[in-house]
Each structure stands twice: as structure tokens, then as C-alpha cells.
Amino acid sequence: MSSKATTTSAFFKAGNDFEKVQAARPDFKRDxxxxxxxxxxxxxKQGDGANDGGECLKKTHIEIDPYEEGRPASSxxxxxxxxxxxxxxxxxxxxxxDGKTCNLAPFSxxxxxxxxxxxFAVGFVGSLESAKDTVKNLVETEECVINIISEHFVEAAxxxxxxxxxxxxxxxxxxxxxxxxxxxxxxxxxESILSIEGKLVETKEFESRQVPGKKTGVLAxxxxxxxxxREDAIDGEKSVIDLKVLKPISRLGGIxxxxxxxxxxxxxxxx
Ligand SMILES: Cc1cc2nc3c(=O)[nH]c(=O)nc-3n(C[C@H](O)[C@H](O)[C@H](O)COP(=O)(O)O)c2cc1C
Numbered sequence: 001m002s003s004k005a006t007t008t009s010a011f012f013k014a015g016n017d018f019e020k021v022q023a024a025r026p027d028f029k030r031d032x033x034x035x036x037x038x039x040x041x042x043x044x045k046q047g048d049g050a051n052d053g054g055e056c057l058k059k060t061h062i063e064i065d066p067y068e069e070g071r072p073a074s075s076x077x078x079x080x081x082x083x084x085x086x087x088x089x090x091x092x093x094x095x096x097x098d099g100k101t102c103n104l105a106p107f108s109x110x111x112x113x114x115x116x117x118x119x120f121a122v123g124f125v126g127s128l129e130s131a132k133d134t135v136k137n138l139v140e141t142e143e144c145v146i147n148i149i150s151e152h153f154v155e156a157a158x159x160x161x162x163x164x165x166x167x168x169x170x171x172x173x174x175x176x177x178x179x180x181x182x183x184x185x186x187x188x189x190x191e192s193i194l195s196i197e198g199k200l201v202e203t204k205e206f207e208s209r210q211v212p213g214k215k216t217g218v219l220a221x222x223x224x225x226x227x228x229x230r231e232d233a234i235d236g237e238k239s240v241i242d243l244k245v246l247k248p249i250s251r252l253g254g255i256x257x258x259x260x261x262x263x264x265x266x267x268x269x270x271x
Contacts, residue, residue, distance in 0.1 A: 082253025
């Protein structure tokens, strides 16, 4: 299947010369290690503020009312997804209520929001009435698996965003493999280094400000009830995931994804 055939929306169409641009880029450095450098200002002291010598204070800001006249809703989408970065991506596996079909799709309006209990928030665009397949299954079965995306299956994970009709599984399109879960019916992604079996806690539907009465978003709160960590990625206490093994992929703006190959460490302040 060509990359064009898997483009789901006009938002995500690459430019006409994208293939040329892509071909001119250097090859992916598969063996790029996570390296740690010093922070920008290793001798930073309380009260020092920004570490750029005041350069950022010389810049001016533009005020934007998200609902100013003539501003299309798509501009709010674009500013948010390009500015709130990097975002973790929950590759969510669900099963239909009748158990006959499996679904897999990525969602980057996603975050862990607590650890006791383990809680996750995921934002779905659209209403409950015309729900995405993932939302329909999640609401009907109250179960899912959240899989974390790593570099070694980024293309396959992206392929699961295909706008397949309800009942058509994205697993085949992606070539990813199902592994059995312990507590929920939905399968976990075998390629994933960290998967979390989840039970739906609640959903809240939101209404458009532009078109009153139109439901445009669903927040799902999901409780993690089982973790699956790849053996070579977790420490002896079954606590810490090794970033060098995880090699997580994050979502940036448009069709951009990020790698985490350069990290810094800064100790927590103590009063
Ligand atoms: C990396 C990535 C992140 C995405 N994040 C979201 C998101 O947070 N919320 C959303 O509604 N759709 C998101 N999408 C789009 C869905 O994955 C897409 O609509 C998909 O077809 C939904 O599948 P489903 O109908 O099988 O649930 C994202 C797509 C990609 C490629």
C-alpha cells in the first residue's frame, strides 16, 4: 500500500514534493544511542531565570483568541498539536462487544495522570454518537490495552491510524502481532516494550464552542490493571524502564514524530 493510500485526512497530506524531500534526508540512524549531556546551565542558581542571558525576554508575543472572527477551527488544532509537544502516543487495542473484531489505533491526546491507582487520560476527537471505533469498543466493553510505541515499529503504528470502517481490523494493515492479555479481552501489541491493560473509569463528552450543541470531544479516564514490560527493558525490581531499550516515539505537529536520543538530568530542588 502506498503512503498516499494511507493518508486519512487533508491535514496530514505531505507536500507535493514530499517524496523528493524525504529521499534527500539522511538515513535513519538505527543505532543512535540515548546520550546524556550536561544541562544548558550546569551552575544555575536559584533566581537565575532563563539560561539564555535574557535573549528570550527581547521577543514579543502575539495574542490569539481561539474563537476570533474568521479563525478556522483547524488553526486551533494545528497550534495545539504543533506546540504541545512532544506527546506520548497511546496505541490502543480494543475488542468489539461481540468479541468478533479487534481494533488498533494511535492517540496522542494521552497521558498518565496518576499512579495510585494508575490512571490515564485519553482525548478522542468526535462525539460518542459518531464515535471512533476505539471509543465505541472502549465504551461498550470498558476495556482496552494501551501500548507504548518504540522506534522499531513506528511505521506499523502509524499505519493503524488508517480510517478503516468499523469491524475492519488495523492489525493486518500494520503487520503487528497480538499477544494475550491477562485481565482484559483485547490483545496487547507483542512488539511493544510497555503495554498496560486498562479498564474504563469514566467518559466525559465536550461540546464545541463554535457550533453550540455539537459534541466534538470525548475524554476517557482509564485505570491500568496490568502492566507488561519487556524483560530486557525493566530492572530487577520490576520498576524502571530503560530509556535506551524503550526508544520511545512521540508525536509532534502534523505528520512529524520525535525520537528521544538526547537527555539531560537536573536534581529536584529542596527547600
Ligand atoms: C500519531 C497519531 C496520533 C493520533 N492521536 C489522536 C488523538 O489523540 N485523538 C484522536 O481522536 N485521534 C487521534 N489520531 C487519529 C486516529 O488514530 C484515527 O482517527 C484512527 O483512524 C482512529 O481509529 P479507530 O476509528 O479505529 O478508533 C491520531 C493519529 C495518529 C497517527
